[in-house]
Amino acid sequence: MRVSVGGKLIIDGIDCTVPPGSLAALIGPNGAGKSTLLRALAAVEKPQSGSVSFDGSELYGMPRRERAKLAAFVEQDAATELSLTVEAVVALGRMPHLSLWQAPDDASRTAVTDALDAVGMREFAGRDVTTLSGGERQRVLLAKALAQQARLLLLDEPTNHLDIRAQLSTLALLRSVASTGVTVLAALHDLGLAAAWCDSVIVVADGRVVAAGETAATLTPELIRDVYGVRATVFTDPASGRPVIGFGEL
Numbered sequence: 001m002r003v004s005v006g007g008k009l010i011i012d013g014i015d016c017t018v019p020p021g022s023l024a025a026l027i028g029p030n031g032a033g034k035s036t037l038l039r040a041l042a043a044v045e046k047p048q049s050g051s052v053s054f055d056g057s058e059l060y061g062m063p064r065r066e067r068a069k070l071a072a073f074v075e076q077d078a079a080t081e082l083s084l085t086v087e088a089v090v091a092l093g094r095m096p097h098l099s100l101w102q103a104p105d106d107a108s109r110t111a112v113t114d115a116l117d118a119v120g121m122r123e124f125a126g127r128d129v130t131t132l133s134g135g136e137r138q139r140v141l142l143a144k145a146l147a148q149q150a151r152l153l154l155l156d157e158p159t160n161h162l163d164i165r166a167q168l169s170t171l172a173l174l175r176s177v178a179s180t181g182v183t184v185l186a187a188l189h190d191l192g193l194a195a196a197w198c199d200s201v202i203v204v205a206d207g208r209v210v211a212a213g214e215t216a217a218t219l220t221p222e223l224i225r226d227v228y229g230v231r232a233t234v235f236t237d238p239a240s241g242r243p244v245i246g247f248g249e250l
């Protein structure tokens, strides 16, 4: 796939695959092209060439509504200026499943409540979304994507604004969503979170994939040094058995 924005080639021949029903991290330095790639995968940004196929279906040729049933996208710091309640924002995720003017059915109401529960925001259901903190808003936007019940979930920095506990519970939630068969791809800046929680990583730099594959085999100190120019040491957390990464300057 090749994607240009504003006349500039940003994604230069990326070819990548995310294993179905798994949690994958999209990582890479600032300006590498992560957001642009996610926007292209979500069909928000049209590539000059290339295609995005999911489960045998080509996402670009598809009517918007059908695509929204397949793929949900949470953009980085998506604006929430509309004065709506949290519940109404999450209910927007149900739109692809309802016909025009159709009142929410039981399945939609349950999906909204379940999504609010999943992100721990049920008690905020009646709050105006414009009054929320950055972290609360981030969780509401994740709930909206969950309510969409798509089989592909694309997230741009889903842990932005979140405190450490909320970061861990978000990654745990994404893992459990993936375990139900949903394919999850999340751009993450925190390599520690990617290492500890994701099944695989796609590493981009300068609009190209420089490495991709199973997390432990791919996210090595050598790769981190080459891509980010820092020293990294991988430890094992004695409590969880998961990898922990320490960083230092070269």
Ligand SMILES: Nc1ncnc2c1ncn2[C@@H]1O[C@H](COP(=O)(O)OP(=O)(O)OP(=O)(O)O)[C@@H](O)[C@H]1O
Pocket (backbone or CB within 6 Å): 005, 006, 008, 010, 028, 029, 030, 031, 032, 033, 034, 035, 036, 037
């Ligand atoms: N509208 C635009 N016009 C020109 N250049 C753009 C435009 N949008 C993005 N870019 C450039 O494309 C490159 C990739 O941007 P992108 O936002 O995809 O990177 P990223 O990996 O998500 O970065 P970050 O980690 O900083 O969020 C950057 O150099 C950015 O300046």
